[in-house]
Amino acid sequence: MADLRGGIDLGGTKIQTAIVDAGGEVLGEARHPTPTSGGPEDVATALESALREAASAAGVEPKDLEGVGVGSPGDADGKTGVVSGARNLPGWEGSFPLGETLSQALGAPVRVGNDVQVATEAEFHLGAGREFQSLIGVFWGTGVGGGIVLDGRPWLGRGAAGEIGHMVVKRGGAKCPCGRKGCMEAYAGRSAMEAEARRQHGEGAKTDLFKLMNKHDKDRLTSGIWERALDHGDHLAEKLIDRAIEALGTGVASAVNLLDPEAVIIGGGLGVRFGERYMDPLVEEMSKHLFVDERPPAIRVASLGDLGGAIGASLLFAN
Numbered sequence: 093m094a095d096l097r098g099g100i101d102l103g104g105t106k107i108q109t110a111i112v113d114a115g116g117e118v119l120g121e122a123r124h125p126t127p128t129s130g131g132p133e134d135v136a137t138a139l140e141s142a143l144r145e146a147a148s149a150a151g152v153e154p155k156d157l158e159g160v161g162v163g164s165p166g167d168a169d170g171k172t173g174v175v176s177g178a179r180n181l182p183g184w185e186g187s188f189p190l191g192e193t194l195s196q197a198l199g200a201p202v203r204v205g206n207d208v209q210v211a212t213e214a215e216f217h218l219g220a221g222r223e224f225q226s227l228i229g230v231f232w233g234t235g236v237g238g239g240i241v242l243d244g245r246p247w248l249g250r251g252a253a254g255e256i257g258h259m260v261v262k263r264g265g266a267k268c269p270c271g272r273k274g275c276m277e278a279y280a281g282r283s284a285m286e287a288e289a290r291r292q293h294g295e296g297a298k299t300d301l302f303k304l305m306n307k308h309d310k311d312r313l314t315s316g317i318w319e320r321a322l323d324h325g326d327h328l329a330e331k332l333i334d335r336a337i338e339a340l341g342t343g344v345a346s347a348v349n350l351l352d353p354e355a356v357i358i359g360g361g362l363g364v365r366f367g368e369r370y371m372d373p374l375v376e377e378m379s380k381h382l383f384v385d386e387r388p389p390a391i392r393v394a395s396l397g398d399l400g401g402a403i404g405a406s407l408l409f410a411n
């Protein structure tokens with residue numbers, strides 16, 4: 093079945109796989125937790141079994157697929173299939189030949205790409221960005237990732253383009269998980285927001301965020317916990333989300349000033365959950381910084397949901 097492709101979205105907490113036909117239709121899918129110990133070989137084994145499960149759901153053998161694409165964190169080299177420095181995966185500080193390893197295991201060709209870039213391309217070809225020729229994808233989740241499509245083609249730079257979360261929105265500002273200061277992600281990333289909530293809570297700020305986290309048996313402030321706190325009118329949650337929106341508006345507007353894209357697609361766990369709810373404040377924050385403010389880009393919430401990354405990875409075999 094030469095027109096079927098596999099897609100794998102390799103995330104820090106979960107592995108999502110899908111078997112996708114030439115029209116972008118998902119015929120089978122599977123989701124497994126990402127191994128939290130071991131090393132790249134163990135992650136590769138988990139990818140293989142998750143892909144086999146999706147293939148079996150679609151009634152196809154992996155070896156009969158046209159190819160399998162992997163959207164990976166870290167530095168994913170599309171030419172060699174090597175993934176380096178995927179620091180949120182166990183034991184993956186160095187380089188690992190993921191493409192070759194997985195290709196041997198599955199008996200099908202494998203290509204690797206950046207996870208956020210492939211999710212952006214999925215929205216561009218099949219999702220919220222279909223009607224546009226140029227766009228920026230902003231994936232607002234644990235961190236803030238970005239992807240770029242210009243004139244219908246991905247812009248990868250020298251391999252590291254799209255790091256919109258590390259656009260500086262305040263010189264000498266808050267410490268970012270990347271170790272630098274004042275990045276957009278230092279204010280808007282879920283992980284940085286949680287650190288700031290803990291700090292302020294520790295200093296006596298009143299909030300139900302951590303009570304809600306314990307009540308719902310979570311070990312971190314998920315987007316769902318933030319939403320519940322906001323629904324209860326939690327002041328600290330409101331303050332930190334407003335601060336995140338302000339940072340996003342500033343950073344995204346700066347990126348728009350540079351590239352002048354037709355659209356901005358907001359995805360990611362927080363983006364999908366809060367994109368519509370905070371659309372007006374986000375547009376307002378952006379408008380303060382847009383150099384050409386009479387024709388702002390369209391802002392859309394990503395429409396492919398949790399499967400976007402896997403579908404986007406399958407598109408690594410689209411041409």
Ligand SMILES: [Zn+2]
Nearest residue numbers: 258268270275
């Ligand atoms: Zn940073």
